[in-house]
Amino acid sequence: MVNDQLTLDFLGFGLGLRTAHFEHVLQHQPLVDWFEVLSENFMVAGGKPKYYLHAIAEQYPLVMHGVSMSIGGTDPLNMDYLKALKKLANEVQPKWISDHLCWTSVHGQNSHDLLPLPYTQDTINHVAARVGQVQDFLGRRILLENVSSYLSYHDSTMDEWDFLNALAEQADCLILLDINNIYVSARNHGFDPLEYLSKINPKRVQQFHLAGHSDYGDYVIDTHDQDVVEPVWQLYQQALQRFGLVSTMIERDGNIPEFPALQQELQQAAMLAAKQFPHLSTRTLDAMALAQGQAV
Numbered sequence: 001m002v003n004d005q006l007t008l009d010f011l012g013f014g015l016g017l018r019t020a021h022f023e024h025v026l027q028h029q030p031l032v033d034w035f036e037v038l039s040e041n042f043m044v045a046g047g048k049p050k051y052y053l054h055a056i057a058e059q060y061p062l063v064m065h066g067v068s069m070s071i072g073g074t075d076p077l078n079m080d081y082l083k084a085l086k087k088l089a090n091e092v093q094p095k096w097i098s099d100h101l102c103w104t105s106v107h108g109q110n111s112h113d114l115l116p117l118p119y120t121q122d123t124i125n126h127v128a129a130r131v132g133q134v135q136d137f138l139g140r141r142i143l144l145e146n147v148s149s150y151l152s153y154h155d156s157t158m159d160e161w162d163f164l165n166a167l168a169e170q171a172d173c174l175i176l177l178d179i180n181n182i183y184v185s186a187r188n189h190g191f192d193p194l195e196y197l198s199k200i201n202p203k204r205v206q207q208f209h210l211a212g213h214s215d216y217g218d219y220v221i222d223t224h225d226q227d228v229v230e231p232v233w234q235l236y237q238q239a240l241q242r243f244g245l246v247s248t249m250i251e252r253d254g255n256i257p258e259f260p261a262l263q264q265e266l267q268q269a270a271m272l273a274a275k276q277f278p279h280l281s282t283r284t285l286d287a288m289a290l291a292q293g294q295a296v
């Protein structure tokens, strides 16, 4: 529908733009390739957040990530929300717009949770039609992200990876693959995360998310308030092998450290990618080389 090429250009390594870091980013212009902004935080008429957003948008590529589309819900699509999303996109010209493959609201009540869907062909038909409406309205393909989950439905007739692939194909949308969510769900449901990766169609994978979680032994919760753990780094390397260079971003929503600490974690992602792709050149790697030069 929108263009022939499925995935967009590799952006490099990005961070979630958080309020606590607005001033640091503007003042220091850190060597980070791009930022992901939470769309809902900026759906306001003006004010300080908008000031920072516009100033940062002049210096960095941005992508928009939302949590309220409820693309899998049964309420009609919220056109006020979509209009506000489109307006924001016109303002900041994001490279792409993403949300989650889930449902969040019912009867107009927002649960503020990213709730999983039953994996059936009926669900695919339902969601794909809604994605079509959204993409037609926005005039571009959107990315949908796999959510972490803690329950499954008796009604499901297929595995999550088959559901995600089939949905993306039927809806003609792109995939935001959250590597941490795959790990979290694999631990909670007992599937093999490598099987998940091996089954996802590479041609629609536009972005990776990395994040930390809370591990309670018997179960794992996707809290985004910790560093990325070693098994997720390992899974990330497997993902790079399967999907090649994919724009990668670290999500941190709680227990937010100073910006340089997050930048260092992002450099770890870039370093792992550079091991597999030695000619990789990005601002994130430049920052590392610079820091090492200064340390000598």
Ligand SMILES: [Fe+2]
Residues within 6 Å of the ligand: 145, 178, 181, 209, 211, 251
């Ligand atoms: Fe994510």
